[in-house]
Amino acid sequence: MAKQIQHLDRVAIRFAGDSGDGMQLTGDRFASETAILGNDLSTLPNYPAEIRAPSGSLHGVSSFQVHFAAHDVLTPGDSPDVLVAMNPAALRANIADLPPNAEIIVNTDEFTPRNLEKVGYTSNPLENDSLDGYTVHRVPLTTATIAALADLDVSKKDAERAKNMFALGLLSWMYSRSTEGTVEFLKQKFAKKPKLAAANVAAFQAGWNYGETTEDFAVRYEVKPAQLAPGTYRSVNGNTALAYGLAAAGLRAHLPVFLGAYPITPASEILHELSAFKRFGVTTFQAEDEIAAVGSALGASYGGGLGVTSTSGPGLALKTETLGLAVMLELPLVVVNVQRAGPSTGLPTKTEQSDLNIALFGRHGEAPLAVIAARSPADCFYAAVEAARIALTYRMPVILLSDGYLANGSEPWLLPDPADLPDLQVEFATEPNGPDGKFLPYLHDPHTLARPWAVPGTPGLEHRVGGLEKADGTGAVSYVPADHDLMMRLRAARVEAIDVPDLEVEDPSGDARVLVLGWGSTYGPIGAACRKLRERGVSIAQAHLRHIAPMPKNVGAVLAGYDRVVIPEMNLGQLAHVVRERYLVDTVSYNKVNGQPFTSAELETVLEEVVRNA
Amino acid sequence: MAKQIQHLDRVAIRFAGDSGDGMQLTGDRFASETAILGNDLSTLPNYPAEIRAPSGSLHGVSSFQVHFAAHDVLTPGDSPDVLVAMNPAALRANIADLPPNAEIIVNTDEFTPRNLEKVGYTSNPLENDSLDGYTVHRVPLTTATIAALADLDVSKKDAERAKNMFALGLLSWMYSRSTEGTVEFLKQKFAKKPKLAAANVAAFQAGWNYGETTEDFAVRYEVKPAQLAPGTYRSVNGNTALAYGLAAAGLRAHLPVFLGAYPITPASEILHELSAFKRFGVTTFQAEDEIAAVGSALGASYGGGLGVTSTSGPGLALKTETLGLAVMLELPLVVVNVQRAGPSTGLPTKTEQSDLNIALFGRHGEAPLAVIAARSPADCFYAAVEAARIALTYRMPVILLSDGYLANGSEPWLLPDPADLPDLQVEFATEPNGPDGKFLPYLHDPHTLARPWAVPGTPGLEHRVGGLEKADGTGAVSYVPADHDLMMRLRAARVEAIDVPDLEVEDPSGDARVLVLGWGSTYGPIGAACRKLRERGVSIAQAHLRHIAPMPKNVGAVLAGYDRVVIPEMNLGQLAHVVRERYLVDTVSYNKVNGQPFTSAELETVLEEVVRNA
């Protein structure tokens, strides 16, 4: 029977199952094939909060969403058009996110009374009318997989575990993904266990054939490639991109990178990635705590390297005292903070933008430093390079804010040409710079306001630095009132002296009266919402801040050009606070703090409302 | 020869000498006698940054200023009318602060070539014209003291060391202070060393007689008692008052007070004071660091006590992570932060108001808590009681901001009647509060939004608390998005729900167009400046914030009533930041960050300028 082929512009698929069901791998594989096909895409995994919850439980559900399209994609998709549910828990945990008419592929084998009961289903949703609004494909994934592998020399358990590949094969068929890549991947993955390789390949192919032959699947879909720039791509999540960015910055600076870090969700992966980059001049040090982590990084910077520390909220809180010292020492330091939800331990696996306050104001005394934010997974690479640029050029700590949404979300990244990245080479001080041959460690460059970086080992420049207040120029400890006042203002001026590009505004119609201003990971959903509004003829301008301290010089002028400025944030208004204070503009805030990223749909509604009332 | 008596309205005297010269004791004694005479007064010591600097060195100068008057006194005085300089270093270090025509009493014996050279005098100021603008009394304090004690059985060294009492005697004569108190004091102080007692008394009396008999001292001054409320007074500096306030709060709450602290300048004295208050129900614990200090205090609060921790900037930075936990746990906790100058180690012995930012915003995630500030040394007592009231009533951490200026400055304090202090008794939970006999540890009181305080030892109320996000009511760990959003907003609402008195405005003429808004220790100098302006017919309104989080409800309305709001701060504009953001008022800032308190004279000039331009 020849299947019908239907063309789609975009699709979001969510693979959901038990923690042990291999949903991350399945989704990732699907995404890889999708990327190679030339679709633009964005993905987001969703892990259980527990390391490994009891199988079949609601809180043990693990899922992975892939959003791909024939055009450029800004988010992993608000709600999935297709749900693959490997068991009742996966169905129950995800059903609320589905739009009407979504397609659901369920593994009927797992809908046993026991499994249904585990998640509180009093009757089988496959047998009552609760799924009536959806297109449900009932597939006996487990038994079909076991049957398909009957002739292979694998245990029943191994056979059963291959069911995720069956599902992947089926989905690959449905969305016309090629199979070679996955077959090759499986062979490599199980290179040391050829029987498992064969089993997984067979399951995958059986899934494909299931689609091809079963009447239940009458339609195949095609999503045309997007108009992507030619070049070499790789898939990165925010943490990986950030790690690459840090390593790249070191190489562009011709400096070794030293990462001092203490594990913490969702930042640990940066430590993991960088610990594999020894070959590229990166040394990693798992410190005893976050204070030692930032301290060791500062020590490495003092020694002439690019000191970096990576963490998440609770860890940043612990680093604040040392950041004050770093401000005093006027040394380069990159502090990566991957924000997570909540005060205290909060919701470690959920996302939020609530560390802007502590980044800007969380030090005792006045210890200003630079704060920047990344806007998308791949942008984490460029944000890391920018953080290093500021740190090295202006000799100061830079806090780079990412968040759990960026950390885990993936997208294809067009690899840059190394030569196109900024040249970050610095000049160490080698000669005395003062009158009468003295070395003045705190003589500030008139343009950058940076002091000389004289590293131990340089003869003749021996000097002492520390956290006590000092005199400008000599850097000698000083209790002179005027010196303190001067240095306080100088430290503030040093941040303002950073050269940052102007804020760019996207206002295609040119007649928007409302500007939506964002920062960080909300870029995707805000952008998608604006796009939809504009498609519907609603004018709206969008601007997104990379630099928060210092603010680009044109921000005041930009804001003044609109009747209303709306600031959506995954916090209770931290950027709004800064903007209101600085520009005395009565901004409109839209805040959500439930651990979830914005959906473009909710923003579309909110923004439209603002435009209507403007 | 009968001496002329001159009446003065106010005088500021500075006693200055080497660290070993006993200037603190001398000044303190003078102040005590002054207080008993019924003058209002304010004092401020100035210690060297070093523990004990080499004798005779400039940085080893220690001084003590007493400002007393026939009316109420708001500051220790901008510049001293009288300087007692025990050596060349004391003269050199203080001369710049003197107004023209000030009186200087110098110990000529110390003006030796060697001592002059130590402090960089190339010629003897007593012999050139450099002191021409002042009234200089040249007194051979050392030799006169030794001579006076010639008949007593004391070593020359001990005799010499009594010279400060000679100076005190002289000053007591000049300003008509009574002698009995000091004589009694010396006898008690040296009760175990009667020879020293006799020597010091003799030196003191010799000083008095020197004034009475020497022609150089032609005038005696009298400063009439002020109209002070009748009652019992004691002299307190800010740290002492704060310690008394904390102990008082515990007694008014019928709860033990537990102080967990780690020593740090200028807050250590609070630990010292409270460690002597065991009798009054206070337990002190010198922890291994600031994190353990706040942790132990939180543990004590969890156990049903009033947990307190005291620190200064660098210590507060270290406590921020635990404060986030305290916010989550919704337990009472008082965090005293005695601000000092600078980021990092900065200038530990100098004052500043630069920790408002970290107090308000220095936690990861959103962890709102209450922030209040004390305005004068004695006010530290009431501020501590208020901090405890908020902590206990609303079950939340409260940051109480003092600073080095308040900590060290002293003033007479009219002792309150215990019964006039607020009743701080709390009710612990003793019974289940939920339906079906369950205990709901996070069921919030509809008015205070406080949760029940169920302390270990209470049968039937066993429950678990922690830093993970929770569901309202049950307090059970919850990853439900809506629960997080709810709790985030609830925590913010809890701060806003605190009942705080309206901001009071002092606007005697009623026609002021400019309001000066302050917080913390600037109350004295701002008040003195306003007073002087008003005396000169310039209308100005003054308001001073005790509560910064939450802000009093009427602040917006108050600000709206003036053409211009000027905010003087010993930082680069931290309160201004909050006010601008919240009320979108274009405030005028006057900032000084040189480690010194404002003088009323400088504020007078600044404020007058603002009024002129309003």
Place this chain on the structure above:
Amino acid sequence: MPEVPVKLTAKDFRSDQEVRWCPGCGDFAILSAIQSFMPELGIARENITFVSGIGCSSRFPYYLNTYGMHSIHGRAPAIATGLAVSRPDLSVWVVSGDGDALSIGGNHLIHALRRNVNLKILLFNNRIYGLTKGQCSPTSEFGKVTKSTPVGSRDTPFNPIALALGAEASFVARTVDSDRKHLHSVLRAAAAHQGSAFIEIYQNCAIFNDGAFDVLKDPASRDSVLVRLEHGKPITFGASGEKCVVREPRGFGLEVADTANVPRSEIIVHDETVEGPAYAFTLSRLSDSDLSNTPIGVFRRVGRPTYESMVAEQNASARAGNANATPDELLSELLHSGNTWTLG
């Protein structure tokens, strides 16, 4: 603390929270062992508090129907110190992991131990960071390959027993998650001890360090590596006691010998109560992180006043004479103490 005559069972110590560790996690066994041990304490549930830090192990308090606090990473000993000092009537337990207690929280641990705060400190040592998914910990073996050490850790691990002894601990013990009887015996001794009791519990992390302690559990190997310390008994081990512990010939350490070749009098007789810590320290060095010759049991148990009892004594003597004063009277006394003067 008041030993009330309550008859409780393990079930009384189960909270209503679903236990959420990975299948196979050693924490389950420890939880169940503690729940079954608790009734033995004879202390009412409301007088028991468990304080933990952060980590898989630190979720422990949620599952016990006592008072409990799941605090922040590494700080449990500090928080528990404040609680214990201000509430000496409570039985306060600390639960911590190897990262929580020895990495970020190392300082609080050693200070609690030196002060001898009356805390029972349970260190769940799985030699890995469980909750953050598999980085090396301060007890991970040298060379261990983990997520953060892809070519092998270069950190020398702590020997937690030795560290505790270096920090003046008055009670130090080690046990294993799976051996309930032994766990109980150690808990019993700890509970009876007045002062800080430090208990290292080898715990299996089924996901990131599975089988790390199998050699101590596997019937085929355990007898030849587990050295069971019993107070007053000669230290022998092996299936039939064929190995024993003797002094190093001329050194200060201990070594393993064949029982058959050693005069009985030369076999070390275990004594938990030796005043100085040198003996226990020596014993702690018998095993290395390779787990050969691993002593379990109580290494040291010596009497020393608890910190809180001494603080309470100081407070009490300061209060002597004002026992009947009302708070307001005390407040008056406080305000009027020292130098005052009266005007008007």
Place this chain on the structure above:
Amino acid sequence: MPEVPVKLTAKDFRSDQEVRWCPGCGDFAILSAIQSFMPELGIARENITFVSGIGCSSRFPYYLNTYGMHSIHGRAPAIATGLAVSRPDLSVWVVSGDGDALSIGGNHLIHALRRNVNLKILLFNNRIYGLTKGQCSPTSEFGKVTKSTPVGSRDTPFNPIALALGAEASFVARTVDSDRKHLHSVLRAAAAHQGSAFIEIYQNCAIFNDGAFDVLKDPASRDSVLVRLEHGKPITFGASGEKCVVREPRGFGLEVADTANVPRSEIIVHDETVEGPAYAFTLSRLSDSDLSNTPIGVFRRVGRPTYESMVAEQNASARAGNANATPDELLSELLHSGNTWTLG
């Protein structure tokens, strides 16, 4: 680190900063001893860095004409670790006080020691908080009356030597501020040691704890309390060697005996290089905080690869084969490693 043939004198190590300690402070003597020792190192000034925390002692770096950092309270070992690991060519020294190193900074200290980072850690132990004007420290004697303990501290002090040994330190020594010759001998051994060298220096605080170590300095008493450890020599002391150190009869500790009554062979012969830490630990317990029988000298000195050398080795082997690659080539390699695909 490169031993350059520089001829320097103590004066070369004096910075232009005025030294600001109290008259009589033991820090002066230590400073002067170190300034006079430094030339012996044969290391150029620019290759030496001193890192300190906060405290009177921590002002040390300002007075030495080398590179130096006066950091924040307690964190010097952590900062120095980052410096040493990334710059193994430098000679890195840490200066700290008893509060700085053992109170707030205790964790960083023990972790630096277990890792064996090549730091020379000087702990100026005056048993008091000097800079903050006289509170008790973790080495203050039990019962000490200080500003924060008006009726006597109830904290059991750390024995810093024992703590360091419990933390796997490879080099542990003790000396006294006033004994320049001894200080030099210990510094010499520390400098020669590859790895963390922990040196406790008893230091007089003239203002807040004056004379705390007088018994070790006073000619009338010192001989009877100072136990000078010399490698390979029997441990005897007293004016004429009349006292000696022997094993406790049946225990694992050491005790003091009359040399006359003890066969020579029973006197402990000091050996810094004993592999296990038990011997040194035992020795560390000979003295109590009352300073009777106080060993000074090197307790332990055993070889173990330094942390930075092992890290450097891992880095080097990862870099093998790309020694000549330019940074941009490496960057290309990095970006293109693993899974990529090409469009267009």
